[in-house]
Amino acid sequence: MLALARELGTRADWLFVYIAEAHATDEWPIASSRFNGARGAVHLAQTRTLASRRAAAAAFARDFGLLSESSSSSSSSNGSGSSNSSSTTMSGSSSSSGGAAVTVCVDDPERGEPFAEAFAPWPVRLFVLQKGKRGGGPRRGNGDGASLNDDECAATDAAATRAAAGAGGAAVAEPARVRFLSAPRNGGFIDLEPFADALRCAAADPL
Amino acid sequence: MAEAVATLEAQLASLQHQLAESKARARSSRACPLGRDDAAIPEATLVAMLQHEAQSRLNPATQQQYSEVEAANGDTSWMEVTEGLQRATVRAFGFGGSGDLEEAEAVAALRLAAPRYPEVAFWVRHNRARRGELTRNARVPAVALAPLQWAPDSIYPSGKDTVALEDLVPLDARPLAVVALSYS
Numbered sequence: 284m285l286a287l288a289r290e291l292g293t294r295a296d297w298l299f300v301y302i303a304e305a306h307a308t309d310e311w312p313i314a315s316s317r318f319n320g321a322r323g324a325v326h327l328a329q330t331r332t333l334a335s336r337r338a339a340a341a342a343f344a345r346d347f348g349l350l351s352e353s354s355s356s357s358s359s360s361n362g363s364g365s366s367n368s369s370s371t372t373m374s375g376s377s378s379s380s381g382g383a384a385v386t387v388c389v390d391d392p393e394r395g396e397p398f399a400e401a402f403a404p405w406p407v408r409l410f411v412l413q414k415g416k417r418g419g420g421p422r423r424g425n426g427d428g429a430s431l432n433d434d435e436c437a438a439t440d441a442a443a444t445r446a447a448a449g450a451g452g453a454a455v456a457e458p459a460r461v462r463f464l465s466a467p468r469n470g471g472f473i474d475l476e477p478f479a480d481a482l483r484c485a486a487a488d489p490l
Numbered sequence: 491m492a493e494a495v496a497t498l499e500a501q502l503a504s505l506q507h508q509l510a511e512s513k514a515r516a517r518s519s520r521a522c523p524l525g526r527d528d529a530a531i532p533e534a535t536l537v538a539m540l541q542h543e544a545q546s547r548l549n550p551a552t553q554q555q556y557s558e559v560e561a562a563n564g565d566t567s568w569m570e571v572t573e574g575l576q577r578a579t580v581r582a583f584g585f586g587g588s589g590d591l592e593e594a595e596a597v598a599a600l601r602l603a604a605p606r607y608p609e610v611a612f613w614v615r616h617n618r619a620r621r622g623e624l625t626r627n628a629r630v631p632a633v634a635l636a637p638l639q640w641a642p643d644s645i646y647p648s649g650k651d652t653v654a655l656e657d658l659v660p661l662d663a664r665p666l667a668v669v670a671l672s673y674s
Contacts, residue, residue, distance in 0.1 A: 294664055296659075296660050296664060296666045297666070297667045298655075298658050299668075299669050299670075300669070300670045300671075301672060303618065303672060307674060310612065310615075310616040311617070313553075313560070313568045313674075314553045315557070315674065317561070317563055319673070324560070325674045336636075340638060343672075343673055386637065386658055388637045388653065389636045390670075391635070394634070397635075398633050398635060398655070401622075401633050402624060402631070402670065403621060403622025403623075403624065405619055405620075406618070406671075409668065411665050412655075412665065412666040413663065413664075413665040414659050414660065414663055458629050459629070459659040460628065461624055461630060462626065468619065482665055486664065486665055
């Protein structure tokens with residue numbers, strides 16, 4: 284993921300949304316360390332307050348290098364710091380990785396997890412969101428939900444650019460739209476390639 | 491001629507009998523897919539098996555197995571460990587003695603029963619996975635997110651405790667990659 288961020292640099296921004304734990308110790312524990320590096324198995328209770336979820340997100344951002352070194356936290360994934368939200372010392376929610384703007388937010392459990400309600404992201408899900416500037420509806424989509432390959436993406440962009448130039452090229456921001464969403468997961472591992480392809484496509488020739 | 495008709499009628503009766511038996515087996519199979527007429531697992535037994543499975547999943551030894559197989563980071567995961575404990579569960583209740591097929595069918599019955607008893611099956615109760623309503627090219631829903639504490643040089647207004655997701659999408663048509671996750 285971070286390699287993809289470095290590859291794309293400033294051509295894409297990144298948002299990490301920390302959602303409900305997939306396998307909380309007090310819900311559905313599986314003691315997995317598969318994606319936790321050398322930090323061992325994850326033992327975290329479900330985060331049911333904004334403070335506790337922020338603490339977990341801050342620790343996650345630190346452990347996985349999402350934010351700058353100065354943005355550190357005293358929490359950790361073994362659960363020792365997950366309930367101590369006041370100890371979070373994250374100094375910012377935004378940083379950069381290889382030039383990419385990176386923001387970390389949480390889905391507030393005290394507000395009914397509005398992100399989960401709208402995006403059904405649990406346990407893990409990837410999205411590409413984008414605003415158009417050319418008018419005429421969503422960019423690069425073919426209208427039936429199918430993704431475009433790189434060549435199709437470039438050709439569609441070129442056509443849109445010509446159309447915009449012919450219309451005076453006025454750049455009017457359109458509402459943000461969902462360009463890509465991964466399939467919901469219920470066990471198993473997420474496939475990064477379709478997401479990476481969609482993001483590369485969306486990042487190509489953005490103007 | 492009369493003899494031929496009698497033969498055909500006998501064959502028809504036989505076929506009708508076979509069809510009735512087949513339908514009965516199918517009904518039995520739907521109730522509990524064990525593939526034999528007298529093998530439907532009573533609901534109370536299924537509940538007891540689910541309770542056994544729940545205890546097994548939370549057993550420290552199982553948690554240790556989960557941890558080890560996940561730490562290996564190979565093709566085998568916690569899900570294979572779970573399948574193993576489900577097989578052990580049905581065997582503990584006497585199913586599977588006549589072969590792998592019966593064991594597999596009992597495991598299937600166990601899995602089918604779990605959604606009916608979420609109060610026992612915590613893996614069903616806490617499974618939040620769903621497809622959702624969102625589709626490609628849909629307008630991004632209006633959602634407020636809670637950022638981590640603001641940096642002094644944050645590009646977002648200080649003092650606000652939420653930020654609109656739409657406002658995080660670049661205005662210049664660059665994409666926003668959104669990764670929704672947790673530690674676990």
